[in-house]
Amino acid sequence: MIKRLFPQIIAITFSFLVLGLGTVLAQKTWTLEECILYALENNIQIKQSRLQTQTAEINLLQSKLDFAPSVNAxxxxxxxxxxxxxxxxxxxxxxxxxxxxxxxxxxxxxGGMKKWNTLQKSELDLKASNYVSEEMENDISLGLTGAYLNIIYSHELLNVAEQQVEVTRQQIERTNNLVEAGTLPRGDLLEIQAQGAQEETNLITAQNNLSLAYLDLKQFLDLPSETDLEIDFPKIELSQELQIIPSDQIYANAVDIMPEIKGGEVNLQSAERSVKIAQGSLYPSLSxxxxxxxxxxxxxxxxxxxxxxxxxxxxxxxxxxxxxxxxxxxxxxxxxxxxxxxxIPIFNGYAVKSNVKRAKVQTVDQSFRLQLRKNELRKNIEQKYHDAIAAYKTYNASKFSVESLSEAFNYTEEKFNVGMVNSVDYSLAKIKLTQAQSQYLQAKYDYIFKTKILDFYMGIPLTL
Structure with missing residues (x-):
C-alpha cells in the first residue's frame, strides 16, 4: 500500500516545497544594496556596454596577433x-x-612603430570601455538610490496623511457631539467635515505617489509593474551637527576615482597614440x-x-x-x-600628413572633453554640497517648526473642543502642521540623498 502511494506522497511533498519557496520569495524584502546588485547584473544598458568591452578585448587580441607573420597557401x-x-x-x-x-x-x-602604437592604443581603448561601463553602473546606482529613498519618503508622507485623516475623523465625532449638545454651531461641523474630505483626497494622492515611487524603482530594476516588491525601511539617524567634507576636498578625491574622469584621461592617451600611428606612415617600412x-x-x-x-x-x-x-x-x-x-614613402598626395593633422586635432578635442568633464564634476559637487547644506538648515528649521506647530495645534484643539476657538482657526492650525510635516520630510530625505551623493564621490559605497 505504501509503495503504491509513494509517488503521490512525493508529488504532494514537492508541491508544498514549491509553494513554500514561492511564499519565501514573495515575502522577501529588498535592501538598497540588493537592489543595486540586481540592477547591475540584469540592466540591459549595462549588458550592452559590456558587449563594447568584449569588442575592445577582441581588438586588443588582434593587435597582438598582428605582430605574427602572415602565412597563406x-x-x-x-x-x-x-x-x-x-x-x-x-x-x-x-x-x-x-x-x-x-x-x-x-x-x-x-613599419614606423605603427603596430606597436596600435597595440598600446588597443589597451587604452579597453580601459576606456571598462570606464564607460563603470560610469553607467554609477549612474544607475545613484538613480536607484534616489528611487529607493523616494519610496521611504512617500511612505512617511502616507503615514502623515493617514494620521491626519484619523485625527480629523475623531474630531468630526467630537464636534458632532458638541453640535448636538448645542455647544458649537453646526457651521463648525461642516467646516471640519470639509477639511476631512480634503484630507481624504490628500490620502489618496499620497497612496498614488507611493505606488508611483514603487513603479519607478521597478523600472530601474527592469521588473514588470505587477511584480510584488517590498523594500526594507532602515532607521536612518541624522546627526545633530552638520558633517560634510568641504567641496574642494571631495573634488580632489573624486577626480582621481570617478570613471568619467579616468575614462577621459585614457581617451586622451589613446588619441595621442593615434597621432603616433599616423606618423608611422612617414617612415620607411621593411618586410x-x-x-x-x-x-x-x-x-x-x-x-x-x-x-x-x-x-x-x-x-x-x-x-x-x-x-x-x-x-x-x-x-x-x-x-x-x-x-x-x-x-620608402616619397609622395602620396599629402594623405599621410593630412591623417597626422586630423589625429592631432582629435587629441586637442579629447583634451577639451576631459577638461569639460572635470569642470562638470566640480560644478556638480559644488552644487550638491551647497544643496546639502541648505537641506540640512531647512531640515533643522522644519524640525523645530513641526515641534512648535504640534504643540500649537494640540493647544488649539483643546480650545476648540471647549468652544474657545472656531473651526476656521482649528483648520488653519491643522493645515500649518501638515505643511510643516511635509516640508520636514522633504528636507530630511533631500539632505540624505545629497549627502549620499557626496559620500559616493568620496568612494564610500551606497548604503543606508
Whole structure:
C-alpha cells in the first residue's frame, strides 16, 4: 500500500516545497544594496556596454596577433584547350591540364612603430570601455538610490496623511457631539467635515505617489509593474551637527576615482597614440617575404631513353617524347624564394600628413572633453554640497517648526473642543502642521540623498 502511494506522497511533498519557496520569495524584502546588485547584473544598458568591452578585448587580441607573420597557401587547377605548339614545333589541337600549389609568408620587420602604437592604443581603448561601463553602473546606482529613498519618503508622507485623516475623523465625532449638545454651531461641523474630505483626497494622492515611487524603482530594476516588491525601511539617524567634507576636498578625491574622469584621461592617451600611428606612415617600412611553389602541366614531356640510356627513336629516326609523371613534376618544378622589401614613402598626395593633422586635432578635442568633464564634476559637487547644506538648515528649521506647530495645534484643539476657538482657526492650525510635516520630510530625505551623493564621490559605497 505504501509503495503504491509513494509517488503521490512525493508529488504532494514537492508541491508544498514549491509553494513554500514561492511564499519565501514573495515575502522577501529588498535592501538598497540588493537592489543595486540586481540592477547591475540584469540592466540591459549595462549588458550592452559590456558587449563594447568584449569588442575592445577582441581588438586588443588582434593587435597582438598582428605582430605574427602572415602565412597563406594557394592552389589552382585549370584546363586549356585549342591549338598549341608541340615538341616538334608544329601546332596541334590539344587539351592541357595544369595544377599548382604555393605557400608564402610575410613578416614586417619595421613599419614606423605603427603596430606597436596600435597595440598600446588597443589597451587604452579597453580601459576606456571598462570606464564607460563603470560610469553607467554609477549612474544607475545613484538613480536607484534616489528611487529607493523616494519610496521611504512617500511612505512617511502616507503615514502623515493617514494620521491626519484619523485625527480629523475623531474630531468630526467630537464636534458632532458638541453640535448636538448645542455647544458649537453646526457651521463648525461642516467646516471640519470639509477639511476631512480634503484630507481624504490628500490620502489618496499620497497612496498614488507611493505606488508611483514603487513603479519607478521597478523600472530601474527592469521588473514588470505587477511584480510584488517590498523594500526594507532602515532607521536612518541624522546627526545633530552638520558633517560634510568641504567641496574642494571631495573634488580632489573624486577626480582621481570617478570613471568619467579616468575614462577621459585614457581617451586622451589613446588619441595621442593615434597621432603616433599616423606618423608611422612617414617612415620607411621593411618586410621579409618568402615562399615555396610547384606546378604540374599535362603537356609537359621529356625525351624517352631505353635501359641503356640511349634516346628512343621512332621509325623516322625522330626522338620519342613521353609525358612526365605528376609526382615527378611536383618534385622537379619546386621553387623557393626569399626577399627583403624596403618601401620608402616619397609622395602620396599629402594623405599621410593630412591623417597626422586630423589625429592631432582629435587629441586637442579629447583634451577639451576631459577638461569639460572635470569642470562638470566640480560644478556638480559644488552644487550638491551647497544643496546639502541648505537641506540640512531647512531640515533643522522644519524640525523645530513641526515641534512648535504640534504643540500649537494640540493647544488649539483643546480650545476648540471647549468652544474657545472656531473651526476656521482649528483648520488653519491643522493645515500649518501638515505643511510643516511635509516640508520636514522633504528636507530630511533631500539632505540624505545629497549627502549620499557626496559620500559616493568620496568612494564610500551606497548604503543606508
Amino acid at each position: 594557394n592552389a589552382s587547377l585549370g584546363n586549356n584547350w585549342g591549338r598549341n605548339q608541340g615538341q616538334s614545333g608544329l601546332y596541334i589541337d590539344r587539351s592541357t591540364l595544369s595544377n599548382s600549389f604555393g605557400l608564402n609568408g610575410s613578416l614586417e620587420l619595421f 621579409l617575404n618568402g615562399g615555396i611553389s610547384t606546378n604540374y602541366y599535362s603537356s609537359a614531356q621529356k625525351l624517352a631513353y631505353d635501359d641503356a640510356g640511349n634516346p628512343v627513336l621512332d621509325s623516322n629516326l625522330d626522338p620519342v617524347w613521353e609525358d612526365i609523371p605528376y609526382s615527378d613534376q611536383l618534385d622537379l618544378n619546386t621553387g623557393e624564394y626569399l626577399t627583403l622589401n624596403l618601401n
